[in-house]
Amino acid sequence: MPRIIEEKDLKKPLLVSDEGLKEVGLVKRAEDILNDEDIEFRTFLDVQPNPSIENVEDGYSRFEEYDCDSVICLGGGSPIDAAKSIAILAANDGDIIDYEGVHAVENSPVPIIAAPTTAGTGSEVTPVSVITDEENNFKFTIYSHKIIPEVSLLDPDLITSLPADIAASTGMDALTHAVEAYLSKVTNPFADALAEKAMELIGKNVRKFVADRKDNEAASSMLLGSMFAGLAFSWGRLGNVHAMAEPLGVYFDIPHGTANAVLLPVVLDYNALADKGKYRRIYNYISRKEAEGFSPGLLAEKVYELNEKLGNPGSLSELDVDPDCIPEMAEDAMKSGNVKINPRQTDFDDICRLYQKAL
Ligand SMILES: [Fe+2]
Known part of the structure; x- marks a missing residue:
């Protein structure tokens, strides 16, 4: 410095x-x-x-x-x-x-x-x-x-004292950046390449890093993965997960990474209908085993499994989200430019249903 x-x-x-x-x-x-x-x-x-x-x-x-x-x-x-x-x-x-x-x-x-x-x-x-x-x-x-x-x-020594739950939620934030940029309607080959490198690094290392933050190699790879993911979404932008995560932070003080972790599988499941072949590649980056007989629905299941392994919450109910606030939060989420570039078209009612499903 x-x-x-x-x-x-x-x-x-x-x-x-x-x-x-x-x-x-x-x-x-x-x-x-x-x-x-x-x-x-x-x-x-x-x-x-x-x-x-x-x-x-x-x-x-x-x-x-x-x-x-x-x-x-x-x-x-x-x-x-x-x-x-x-x-x-x-x-x-x-x-x-x-x-x-x-x-x-x-x-x-x-x-x-x-x-x-x-x-x-x-x-x-x-x-x-x-x-x-x-x-x-x-x-x-x-x-x-x-x-x-x-x-x-980027100094891995700066992240080795992170508590496991923060390592888990922030790791999912980084993964969400890469996944949303990769699937966004406005992505391009440059952002795709950055997102793929990010998913490779994060997919291989997030479990190891959360299990042992002192693992220097895993910590370095996570920092690099997070950087690639940041660059990917700077060019490819984001989607519904980030649009919906922001109101959860404002209304219920839910940390950004935790909100993303819970919402990512729900939104991936919704977006599966718009998959043009990228879901299989994302699955193979984050899974330890290649998918056999792959169908896009399997990706959301894999992300639920990953959250469980990392110790992230599995639902918004666990975070005391009041369902009565869903319409207001959905209204705010719709103001985000990220909804317009989400791979599957989304309106206000869809956002309400997605929050409901994440409960
Ligand atoms: Fe984020």
Whole structure:
């Protein structure tokens, strides 16, 4: 990290992270590395899970107060997403919600260096920052190639202290990125190649990594898989799973990866009618044995089995989701652009049925 800071001529980065990573000592490790090289920096360690507009504004106040010139983010998706938005505010006027949507960021943000501490979101290589508008109970997405971090530091040592349940849910988030990008209506051969590499790495290593996070080879492969999956969905985009996962985070505080893990087999089952031969390939990436007499319905079963093996919840009922909220959540899910590019056409009633089926 110090070499990169020197090469980029950064004078005073803001280290963005969260309390959890402070508790497990990863923040201290980063601080020690910076202090040993006499690099001046400040910290913002208050990133919340699913960072809100106010949370991003607090981070930006810190950035401004100390006259920082760049951000280093250490974390899972939340600190990296928050850091991207802080970096936008540092170089642009207005409020963060002004930059919602595709290519709305005018000036390039200040330099962003990202070090992922989960193998899941791929946020270290994506043009995406997801922020929660608490007032309107809605998550919005900023999509701009300008916010792709300049440097991503993939260090397996940063993910070996993950608890097994987080390794399992974030691993399924990464797998979902690859699968949804691969099946999306707007995918292309470039995104397909990235998704296939991601599925190969994640399929071979996710069980090993969740069983033993200290397995360095599995940890490295998961970080690479997650990165490939992040690149795949940057080009191929996503689908119904991600559209439906966001409201579960907003209404019930369900972690993003857990929501994806539960929804993925349900949506795969629904999308099976639109399969054009890719289901068999996905199955073979995530299964230990090649499919004999394959039919697309087998893929959802395999994903249910994988979730069980990893210890992920099998239904939304286990997560105390109130069925009465389904219409409201479906309305929000329909606002996501991801529904339009899901491989099988989907309307409001379909989304309600999918939530119902996931209960
Ligand atoms: Fe995701």
